[in-house]
Amino acid sequence: MNSLDPRVIRLPKIEQEDIISPKIPLDQFGTFEVFVEPKEGKPFQHEGIVHAPNLEMAYILAKEAFTRRFTCTSLYVVDTREVYVSPMTEGENNAYELIPDAKESLNEKTTFEIYHLIKRGKQHVHQGHVAASNPTEAMAIAKTIYNKGKTVFNIWAIQSDKIRFTTQEEKDLWVTLPEKKFRDASDYKGGSKLKAFLEKEK
Amino acid sequence: MYGGGNTFEGIKTDSIQQEDPKRLAEFESRIDRGEKIEPSDWMPALYRKQLIRMIEQHAHSEIIGALPEGTWITRAPGFKRKMALMAKVQDEVGHAQLLYSAAETLGKSREKMIDDLISGKSKYSNVFNYPTYTWADCCFISWLVDAGAIVNQLANAKGSYGPYCRALDRICAEESFHLKYGHHCVIHLASGTQIQKDMFQEALNRWWPPMMHFFGPSDKISIHTDVLMRWKVKMGTNDDMRNQFLDMYVPKIWELGFTIPDPKLGKNPETGRWEYTEPDWEEFKRVINGDGPCNKERLEVRRIAEERGRWVREALKSPQAVYVVPLA
Numbered sequence: 001m002n003s004l005d006p007r008v009i010r011l012p013k014i015e016q017e018d019i020i021s022p023k024i025p026l027d028q029f030g031t032f033e034v035f036v037e038p039k040e041g042k043p044f045q046h047e048g049i050v051h052a053p054n055l056e057m058a059y060i061l062a063k064e065a066f067t068r069r070f071t072c073t074s075l076y077v078v079d080t081r082e083v084y085v086s087p088m089t090e091g092e093n094n095a096y097e098l099i100p101d102a103k104e105s106l107n108e109k110t111t112f113e114i115y116h117l118i119k120r121g122k123q124h125v126h127q128g129h130v131a132a133s134n135p136t137e138a139m140a141i142a143k144t145i146y147n148k149g150k151t152v153f154n155i156w157a158i159q160s161d162k163i164r165f166t167t168q169e170e171k172d173l174w175v176t177l178p179e180k181k182f183r184d185a186s187d188y189k190g191g192s193k194l195k196a197f198l199e200k201e202k
Numbered sequence: 203m204y205g206g207g208n209t210f211e212g213i214k215t216d217s218i219q220q221e222d223p224k225r226l227a228e229f230e231s232r233i234d235r236g237e238k239i240e241p242s243d244w245m246p247a248l249y250r251k252q253l254i255r256m257i258e259q260h261a262h263s264e265i266i267g268a269l270p271e272g273t274w275i276t277r278a279p280g281f282k283r284k285m286a287l288m289a290k291v292q293d294e295v296g297h298a299q300l301l302y303s304a305a306e307t308l309g310k311s312r313e314k315m316i317d318d319l320i321s322g323k324s325k326y327s328n329v330f331n332y333p334t335y336t337w338a339d340c341c342f343i344s345w346l347v348d349a350g351a352i353v354n355q356l357a358n359a360k361g362s363y364g365p366y367c368r369a370l371d372r373i374c375a376e377e378s379f380h381l382k383y384g385h386h387c388v389i390h391l392a393s394g395t396q397i398q399k400d401m402f403q404e405a406l407n408r409w410w411p412p413m414m415h416f417f418g419p420s421d422k423i424s425i426h427t428d429v430l431m432r433w434k435v436k437m438g439t440n441d442d443m444r445n446q447f448l449d450m451y452v453p454k455i456w457e458l459g460f461t462i463p464d465p466k467l468g469k470n471p472e473t474g475r476w477e478y479t480e481p482d483w484e485e486f487k488r489v490i491n492g493d494g495p496c497n498k499e500r501l502e503v504r505r506i507a508e509e510r511g512r513w514v515r516e517a518l519k520s521p522q523a524v525y526v527v528p529l530a
Contacts, residue, residue, distance in 0.1 A: 003499050004333050005273040028313045030523030048369070049303045049528040051312060053518035065296055068289075069376070080526050088242045090232070121238030121364045124530070156529075182285040188382040190389040194457075197393040201459060 032058035033083055034066055035126065037074040044076065044126040046115065046156075055079065055164045063173060069183045072174045074166045082162040084135035086155035090120060095155050096147040102140035105133045110159060112138035114146060117154035124156055135159070215429055221246050233434055238364035241307040241530060252435050254308045257366055261301035262319045262326035266500050267347075268294040270330055274340040286383050290344065293380065297373045303528050304365040311525060320504045328486060329412045331494030338391060338398075338405035345384025346409070346451060350416050352377050353447045362434035365530060385454075392458040399459070406455070407463045414481040415489075417444040448476040 029051035035044040047066045052058035058077045067075060089095045095117075109131040115124040127146045132138035138157040146152075166173070181187040218226070225244050232239065239245055272291045278284045302312045318324040329347055334340050352374065359370035391402040418440040421427055430436040449469075455462060466479045489497070 004335060005269070005499070005503070028311060028525040029518075031526045031528055033529060046530065048300060049306075050299070051525070053520050053523050057518070065299055068292070068296070069379075079523075080529060081524065083529060085242075085529065088240060090237070120240065121367065123368065180289075182282065183289045183379060185379040185382040188286075188379070188386040190382075190386045193393060194389050197389065198457070200393075 029053050030058075031080040032062070032077045033080050034058075034062040035076050035078075036066055036072055038071055040073045044074070046124040049080065050077070059164045067174060067177070069177065069180065072177065074171065075173075076163050076165045078158055078163045082158055084139070084157040086139060088117075088154045089151075090153065092151060093153075094147070094151045095153055096139075096143045099139045099143050099155070100136075102137060102144065105137055107133035109133050110161065112142075112157045113160055113163065114138065114142045115156040115158075116146070116152045118150050118152055120153055124154065129160060215248065217247050218429070230432070233362045233432075238367060239362050240364045241527075246433075248429070249433055249435065250308050252430060253363055253366065254305055254310050256435065257301055257305040257308075258310065258315050258318075259325055259327075261298045261305060261315065262324055263330065264294045264298035264301060265319070265504070266326045266330045267343075268298075269500055269503055270332075270334040270496075271340055271343055274334060274337060277337070278340075279337060283387070287340075287344075290380050290383065293376050297369075297376070300369040300372060301366075304363075304369045307365045307528050307530065309527065313525075316504075316508070320501060320508055322492065322501060325490060327416065328490050328494070329416050330500060331489050331497045332409070332412050333496050335408075336401055336405060338401040339409065341384060341387040341391060341402065342405045342409045343384075344380060345388050346413060346455075347416065348377060348380045348384055349451050350413065350443075350447050352381060353443050353450070354417075357437040357443065360434070361437055365528075368530075388458065392460070403460055406460055410463050411481060411485070414444070414478065415483075415486045417441075417447065419483050419486065445476050448478070452476070 030053065032050050032052055032055065034047045034050060036047045037044045050058050050061040050065055052061050055077060058079075059075070062075055062077050066072075086095045087098050089098070110133070111129050112132055112135065113129050114127045116127050117124050127142070130138050130141040130145065132141050135157045139155055142155065142157070226246060229239070229243075229245060229249075232243075239249075268291045271287060271294075275284060275287050275291065278287045302315060305315065306312055315324065319326070334343065355370050355374055355377070359367050359374060361367055388402060391398045420441050421439045427436060448467075452462065452467070452469075464479050466477060469476050488494070492498075
């Protein structure tokens with residue numbers, strides 16, 4: 001192919017270039033939800049998703065996709081199937097009202113992270129964690145602890161040990177972020193050069 | 203960048219009649235109140251269909267839009283420009299990922315969208331079917347094509363679909379770097395040698411017609427587009443977007459001593475609107491339908507990437523990782 005792109009010229013031709021076979025179901029990566037802590041002490045916030053073949057790759061891809069700039073102190077990912085979701089409400093209706101009260105369970109308990117959506121159109125934000133034997137019970141317990149004040153439109157519960165957290169040693173992943181000025185609009189001030197140019201043209 | 207010039211021609215609104223009138227009324231009043239629609243909310247089939255189409259095209263435009271600039275990374279003048287251009291191209295591909303996941307919440311998988319891109323079924327912004335001959339072409343894209351895209355994206359960020367708006371908020375914040383960087387590059391060419399000035403002027407001459415095409419043909423205001431405007435899928439007419447772009451950037455281009463290759467271009471002091479030679483819409487249609495200078499190459503690059511990446515995907519795939527629709 002006659003191209004201006006050096007990469008295209010270097011590439012070997014592929015066979016049967018016009019035939020693309022549709023992907024088989026297994027040839028699709030899994031879906032993982034991404035949460036970011038923008039500042040030390042601030043709650044984690046849902047940022048979006050990545051597709052990846054496993055949790056570890058999801059973590060790496062999430063770092064590239066969501067923390068290239070602005071401040072970030074920590075990140076975690078979890079398989080979308082591990083997120084338990086309450087019904088969505090609107091207006092004055094609190095999603096917690098739709099959660100049945102907790103029945104004391106004698107089963108072994110584990111930790112669940114709880115997230116709230118307090119403004120429709122915004123992201124889910126981490127509230128805290130509870131000990132429960134299943135997600136339904138976790139939301140019921142959360143109702144007694146976190147259902148205070150603001151209307152909650154949607155609640156998420158995630159079993160903590162399913163989450164790929166950032167370890168203490170990995171915290172330095174974002175230490176150099178503020179040095180990457182070349183990613184920032186403030187590094188491209190053309191003002192003085194423009195002014196000099198306009199002066200000269202007069 | 204780059205969700206530009208969406209045409210919603212030929213959409214059929216018949217399906218609205220089959221929707222549950224009570225739910226439709228609730229849906230419309232939620233939009234009227236300025237609330238966002240979330241993936242788990244009820245929505246009309248037409249709303250879902252048009253949004254998938256629009257967000258998917260936007261995502262494809264980011265992926266394809268990375269190609270004409272990406273080719274200049276190795277040839278960018280100096281280390282600083284290389285760093286900046288690399289960061290910009292990485293942003294564009296990142297934006298595509300954000301947009302694909304917003305579209306996925308409506309029920310179409312990323313893999314299906316990518317299949318539709320490389321088979322030629324889905325479209326992307328027409329402007330990327332033109333070549334970047336020189337460094338100045340690359341600077342034109344960074345500054346002015348991105349500027350046009352920001353005009354569109356800022357409008358769309360006020361739309362009604364939650365996941366798309368959240369993706370756009372993030373994208374717009376990153377785009378401010380692209381725009382500043384692009385302007386910086388052009389200021390340097392404008393205040394440089396005669397050869398540099400000429401190089402940008404030639405690029406401007408080449409890119410002006412596709413830039414005018416970028417916002418799409420004048421909308422025929424009909425019941426159909428009216429519905430999409432009411433539902434806040436489409437946030438302004440193509441002519442409004444084009445006018446806003448001209449208003450913001452023509453003075454900045456003139457300021458740098460360049461001329462725009464359109465003798466009719468000027469602002470009408472009475473109407474406050476820009477007047478210009480009607481762009482060649484026959485060419486626009488021809489290029490969008492595959493007959494542009496780079497259409498074949500752009501898709502070929504994606505196909506090669508797909509084929510050459512196959513073994514990586516094969517090696518990584520695992521029955522434990524299962525595709526599901528994203529939550530928000």
